Amino acid sequence: MTVAGSDSGGGAGIQADLRTFALTGVHGCVAVTAVTVQNSLGVTGFAEIAPEVVAAQISAVTSDIGVEAVKTGMLASAAIIEAIDDAFAAAGIGRAGIPLVVDPVAASMHGDALLVESALEALAGRMFPRATLVTPNLDEVRLLTGIDVVDAATQERAARALHRLGPACVLVKGGHLRGHQHSPDLLFDGTDFRRYDAVRVDTPHDHGAGDTLAAATTAALAHGRSVPEAVGFAKEWVTRSLTAAYPLGAGHGPVSPLWRLSAPEDR
Template sequence: MTDPRLLPTVAPGRTPVRVMTVAGSDSGGGAGIQADMRTFALLGLHACVAVTAVTVQNTLGVTGVQEIEPEVVAAQMHSVVPDIGVGAVKTGMLASAPIIEAIADACDELSIGGGRTIPLVVDPVCASMHGNPLLAVDALGTLIHRMIPLADVVTPNLDEVRLITGIDVVDAATQRDAARALHDLGARWALVKGGHLRTSELSPDLLFDGTEFIALETRRIHTPHDHGAGDTLAAAICAALAHGRTVPDALEFAKGWVTRGLESAYPLGAGHGPVNPLWRVGE
């Protein structure tokens, strides 16, 4: 596995590689834009943000959501990308159909995703790890038809795979079926994450580009503190893509990064603690 520390950094005073996260805020700091920005910063990148929603949540769950006006979400993207420039973009919690439409339009206008200038990682967040909805029920179709076709790589967990494709992944064969179904929806690369496949002692991820299946397995880290794992993985993929890595190389890098974060995950509050990218600080 690639050493998860190896992304190029720049000397102090020089401008680092820039990326953008388009996602919701987690007041508990474990997931969402907080997890994305922590990952980007620790990997030596400058993070820009388009906030889609503010959640009221802690380690026990989500108790409130305040969506941002769609035109404000799109305006954040239009303000940042032409001025600062970004090497890749990652989406997370998108909340509603109007917000998704605004983001998809902005991506078209700014050459984001769809195999164009700026790579796009779509993490199709539908619910929190506690099962709290983070995507309106009537927004799933918009996510499928507007965002997934723009994705250079789409990164659902198994619950999200079931919602998007109707396929219940229980083994390697159904994982392949799901990857094909996701690719058929328009994503250039489909990643079916196996972290929730609890019957396996490994954590098996499967990547598919319409021609080739690439399987990547790591040992499963048994910890109750895995809040933000999906966000962290997608952010690390985004960071590697911004440095010009291919999607398979970016996944290998990100898998190593999140595995180290799970190894050093820590308890927090009365519920689930977060994946810990701060492992790098202590080395």
Template sequence: MSFLPLTPGGQTPPRVMTIAGSDSGGGAGIQADMRTFALLGAHACVAVTAVTVQNSMGVKGFHEIPLDVIVGQIEAVVSDIGVQAAKTGMLASSDIIAAVAETWRGQGLAGTVPLVVDPVCASMHGDPLLHPSALDALRTDLFPLATLVTPNLDEVRLIVGIDVVDEASQRDAARALHALGPQWALVKGGHLRSSPESPDLLFDGTDFHEFGATRVDTGDDHGAGDTLAAATAVALAHGYTVPDAVAFAKSWVTECLRAAYPLGHGHGPVSPLFRLAVDGSS
């Protein structure tokens, strides 16, 4: 695959922010985002929204960061360092979602800086990472600010009530998601086991774009959604169009799945570390 260009030493690379939760096991969340940011040559900025207690077996609990600290992290970075793109992950509660949305607008970022919203509702093990009451805040506060939303099929079911089982229902889900206000909606097909591929569907309100990839047979897929959204955000920071950014991110996460490694007694993480073994940067 073709990588994003690396910035020469001594020059400032693109700055990309992740607004998400910390994963103590290092497989997903901010830790996964920062690995992809770094290996795609971006400078990672963070706003930590929650601290999770988790390992490869699942999430044991989480602690929400105070709202003023979350808002302060975003404001501190934007006012000094600046960001060319951002992504959200675990936001935990309606209050946090509302605070992030208000801060995004208040800092003048809405409509000017690409925002990828990965609407994290539960871990891959089914452990809840979002209070049920927060679903409405996702729909009404955050989605209208998003350049792109990237739910998996379980999240699609929670957000718009559509059970995606085939191409027709995937298109229905994309339309329903787009109606909530984002510029683009991506319905990921990694969990669509009826397909031999992993079909992702992108919709801008008028046109559909389809992205396929041979399904990688691995149980070590922790952090795949985070990694896809993170790679998309970096590509957008480089000036890619949304379809091109999604196509790049799809290729990236496929390679990360091929490079995934076992960890602990559960699901190991997808791994962008494969780039370290590649001769050259393209």
């Protein structure tokens, strides 16, 4: 299940999540938190869904269909986060129960705000302690911890600081780490570090990369993989999706999991 915002351009948000879910062999359910007005050039506005409606979507799915793993994306406001947290508690989602991946989406790749400032505290205080895994990019790390990640040492320091906020595991993504030929991600479970490295894909079309990574991790958890295995699968998935990215509109095109359709040997 994805609990996130809708991208009218189809490259990120629940649209990206559902594409990855389908192509990794899981049925995707949704709870829509916001409707964004966006295209390849950026976000020009969004409308929040009423918190009680977001919570009702979660309840409707979990009480009938059930879920094996859940991810969150754009959560928009503190009121929505609080409603989601209560719905997750009622459904047994998070930490000791159903795996929960929290992608702490605060802004679009163009820098457009997708989370009101007052919601950041609710995100860290309500969602992080419930999370099996959180997957911030470096801009989100800076917002949450004040740490500017510039190398391996500061990446480890940021992972420790984020882990103190309560999640079982933290993945500090290195895709925005400039001046590196590789994209280094760092997983920390409170005791051990594990690094995932991939050659940086030279493309301007990377819209939805973070959503796709989190969705692939969630799908792998739904298939019963451990967190380190799920992250390894997702790292390869998003790298191949970046390689298959395509231009769309006048701005940044989306990463594409559609490579899977022409690679039957990887099914």
